[in-house]
Amino acid sequence: MQSAAPFSRRRRQILQWLSTGCGCAMCGSIDAQILGYDLYATEIASKTWAVHGQPEYFEIGNGGNIVNVAFIEVPDGIVVIDTGPSKRYGEALLALIERTVPGKEILRVYNTHHHPDHFLGNQVFQPETIAAPQKVIDNINAEGDGFTDNLYRLLGDWMRGTLVVAPGVALEATSEEVGGRNFSLFYLDGHTSADFVIRDDETGVLFSGDLAFLYRAPTTPHANIPRWTAAIETLTEIDRDLILPGHGPSDPKGESLSQTSDYLSWLDGNLRDAVGQGFTMNEAMLMPIPKRFAGLGVVRTEYERSVVHLFQDLEDELFQVIDVVRD
Numbered sequence: 001m002q003s004a005a006p007f008s009r010r011r012r013q014i015l016q017w018l019s020t021g022c023g024c025a026m027c028g029s030i031d032a033q034i035l036g037y038d039l040y041a042t043e044i045a046s047k048t049w050a051v052h053g054q055p056e057y058f059e060i061g062n063g064g065n066i067v068n069v070a071f072i073e074v075p076d077g078i079v080v081i082d083t084g085p086s087k088r089y090g091e092a093l094l095a096l097i098e099r100t101v102p103g104k105e106i107l108r109v110y111n112t113h114h115h116p117d118h119f120l121g122n123q124v125f126q127p128e129t130i131a132a133p134q135k136v137i138d139n140i141n142a143e144g145d146g147f148t149d150n151l152y153r154l155l156g157d158w159m160r161g162t163l164v165v166a167p168g169v170a171l172e173a174t175s176e177e178v179g180g181r182n183f184s185l186f187y188l189d190g191h192t193s194a195d196f197v198i199r200d201d202e203t204g205v206l207f208s209g210d211l212a213f214l215y216r217a218p219t220t221p222h223a224n225i226p227r228w229t230a231a232i233e234t235l236t237e238i239d240r241d242l243i244l245p246g247h248g249p250s251d252p253k254g255e256s257l258s259q260t261s262d263y264l265s266w267l268d269g270n271l272r273d274a275v276g277q278g279f280t281m282n283e284a285m286l287m288p289i290p291k292r293f294a295g296l297g298v299v300r301t302e303y304e305r306s307v308v309h310l311f312q313d314l315e316d317e318l319f320q321v322i323d324v325v326r327d
């Protein structure tokens with residue numbers, strides 16, 4: 001589902017980067033004017049557009065454009081799902097929406113969870129239109145500044161002017177009507193402590209956030225794998241026509257759910273084996289990854305990050321504390 005176009009855009013961005021320095025403090029500042037996301041909207045269902053990110057990790061060459069966001073034209077305006085990794089991305093997204101569906105008011109912006117690639121474009125939207133479950137808002141308020149600092153370190157000038165803006169509306173209903181369109185709202189967790197899923201009841205498109213990845217390795221910095229697996233089972237049961245995963249191509253067959261579940265099951269089992277054999281974290285990082293996951297973007301990088309995220313808790317779970325009794 002990835003066309004050749006995004007890769008040529010990425011090559012162009014890398015050439016821009018190489019021709020202007022890396023943007024780090026050591027090399028001097030990059031020319032802020034030359035950075036542009038060049039976003040592209042793909043109509044995945046009637047009046048529903050996805051803006052696909054690269055199946056990569058945050059790096060200067062992609063400006064953090066690694067995430068899927070979406071916008072929908074409803075009868076009375078526009079609904080947006082997630083806002084990208086920076087203020088600059090948010091501005092590019094707004095311009096793309098205006099080019100695609102000119103003159104429409106943005107009525108609602110949903111944030112699926114508090115990871116920075118999904119909400120740091122919020123500041124270009126009206127806060128009273130941005131909505132998420134209270135737990136997502138709490139997570140943004142608790143961790144948003146730290147995420148932003150980290151992306152400034154990773155992405156340099158791409159992040160210029162980016163500030164944390166939490167949603168102004170806390171959701172708890174299981175559905176809401178926005179501009180003449182009904183949306184079903186699902187409150188799940190597992191990828192993080194609050195993962196919000198939205199279904200457009202008219203088109204049947206399910207916006208899964210990062211509970212589902214496709215052809216891109218799942219990320220686990222806040223993962224609870226049993227909860228995540230249960231959430232995927234819940235998503236499997238939901239009536240839908242298409243899934244837009246948080247990362248990867250849009251998915252008519254539910255492959256993102258089975259692929260993510262398969263990967264998480266292997267990851268958990270593999271790390272439990274590693275702990276059981278007494279491996280160190282470094283040894284666990286060197287373990288082979290099954291060939292069936294070879295097509296997942298950045299799989300080795302994400303696997304190594306997952307070792308860091310998950311290994312200590314598994315050691316605590318699997319190693320029993322031995323009381324030493326002294327005579």
Ligand SMILES: [Zn+2]
Binds near residue numbers: 115191219
């Ligand atoms: Zn995420």
